Amino acid sequence: MLNVKLFHIKKFIPMPYEEALAPRLKLAQSRLQNGTGEGGEFTGWVRLPRDCDRTELDRIARAAAAIRADSQALVVIGIGGSYLGARGVIECLCSPNYNLRKKTTPDIFFVGNGLDADALAEVLELVGDRDFSVNVISKSGTTTEPAVAFRFFRRKLVEKYGREGAGRRIYATTDKSRGALKALADQEGWETFTVPDDVGGRYSVLTAVGLLPIAAAGVDIGELLSGAGEMMDACTAEGCGENPAWRYAAARYQLYRAGKSVEILTCFDPAFRFMAEWWKQLFGESEGKEGKALFPASVEFTADLHSMGQYIQEGRRLMFETSVRFGPSAHQLIIPRDEQDGDGLNYLAGKSLDFVRDRAAEATLLAHTEGDVPNLVVEAGTKSAASLGALIYFFEYACGLSGYLLDVNPFNQPGVEAYKKNMFALLGKPGYEDRRAELEAGLD
Ligand code: PA5
Numbered sequence: 001m002l003n004v005k006l007f008h009i010k011k012f013i014p015m016p017y018e019e020a021l022a023p024r025l026k027l028a029q030s031r032l033q034n035g036t037g038e039g040g041e042f043t044g045w046v047r048l049p050r051d052c053d054r055t056e057l058d059r060i061a062r063a064a065a066a067i068r069a070d071s072q073a074l075v076v077i078g079i080g081g082s083y084l085g086a087r088g089v090i091e092c093l094c095s096p097n098y099n100l101r102k103k104t105t106p107d108i109f110f111v112g113n114g115l116d117a118d119a120l121a122e123v124l125e126l127v128g129d130r131d132f133s134v135n136v137i138s139k140s141g142t143t144t145e146p147a148v149a150f151r152f153f154r155r156k157l158v159e160k161y162g163r164e165g166a167g168r169r170i171y172a173t174t175d176k177s178r179g180a181l182k183a184l185a186d187q188e189g190w191e192t193f194t195v196p197d198d199v200g201g202r203y204s205v206l207t208a209v210g211l212l213p214i215a216a217a218g219v220d221i222g223e224l225l226s227g228a229g230e231m232m233d234a235c236t237a238e239g240c241g242e243n244p245a246w247r248y249a250a251a252r253y254q255l256y257r258a259g260k261s262v263e264i265l266t267c268f269d270p271a272f273r274f275m276a277e278w279w280k281q282l283f284g285e286s287e288g289k290e291g292k293a294l295f296p297a298s299v300e301f302t303a304d305l306h307s308m309g310q311y312i313q314e315g316r317r318l319m320f321e322t323s324v325r326f327g328p329s330a331h332q333l334i335i336p337r338d339e340q341d342g343d344g345l346n347y348l349a350g351k352s353l354d355f356v357r358d359r360a361a362e363a364t365l366l367a368h369t370e371g372d373v374p375n376l377v378v379e380a381g382t383k384s385a386a387s388l389g390a391l392i393y394f395f396e397y398a399c400g401l402s403g404y405l406l407d408v409n410p411f412n413q414p415g416v417e418a419y420k421k422n423m424f425a426l427l428g429k430p431g432y433e434d435r436r437a438e439l440e441a442g443l444d
Pocket of ligand 1: 082140
């Protein structure tokens, strides 16, 4: 079971802050459990792992099986909460080199998460003449980036399979009734999956948003949900000793109050990169409001110890680290002996790479703590669908608690609208004429 270890923050924040924060955590807990806090209408994810719609899950499994049977590539179109979770889980469990591996599941390409023409053109080319399907994901059904990418891939599908054939290869994950995507899906008869009304984008990885692409990649989504379900049960407990999310939320809040302004998520597993991207969105978008909150950043160890390590050790003392640790690797690589020992590495001969990695992790933790960077350790267990499900739910729950500790609404994202409004105005979208005139005056 996941464990949060606080030993290496003790010298930085006077105990017993947990007791002092308990009444506020209890209130935050009740708001999450009962949907009575700000944004309470978006707390459907709290019970999702156990209450998810079984019929929808069966449909997801069937659609994933159909994609695996008829497609060599799956193009997943979405941005922010509509793609990061799926990419995080697939890369973490199946490998960042998933597309390069020999496998019986389709290659998976993520597009619609930016507006770069070369990136989009490259995926169009990589899909090439292969059989492919598209999973277009947008809760609002109106987001520009995925909508633009979808036009290109829809055209490619229609050119290859005709309108009807294309329709059988498009899976739309969106709101149950609102938005342009839903209207289009209904009109064209595409299979649709619903993002529940009470689950916001960045909390939606355990809905069809994440589950369909994850299942298409061959990951056992039942295991993912069952791990999340176990964590859901653990998170109903009250008290920092009993509830790991309380422990984490309390520690990071106390470090924030003690003056830290950056939280870096670290992991010694390069496959974790997109889980860290998911985590950054989760915390950044949930907490970054009203001039408050920790800035969520991430680094990959040991690679970034050779780039960002210097700053972490000796730069401005504004950060603490949350280090995610997994158990033994699937491959136990033993370092070979070399008779010449020209590289002087024979002192490691016979040792596993895990052994070396674990010593590097201990060395890093001690060095950074000595350099006044508090370290929280999240022991996530051996990497599996179940342990990742638990980790996802743990971070989501801790994020909800953290938002309420900060007195912000953890479920809205009003700041995201600012760039969109300007972009629409500059693109000449009807209805934004006044804003366009204002902006043009400010552009040189
Ligand atoms: O968390 C959120 O709500 C956002 O990050 C959204 O997921 C993101 O903006 C994409 O929105 P949509 O799914 O409506 O296209």
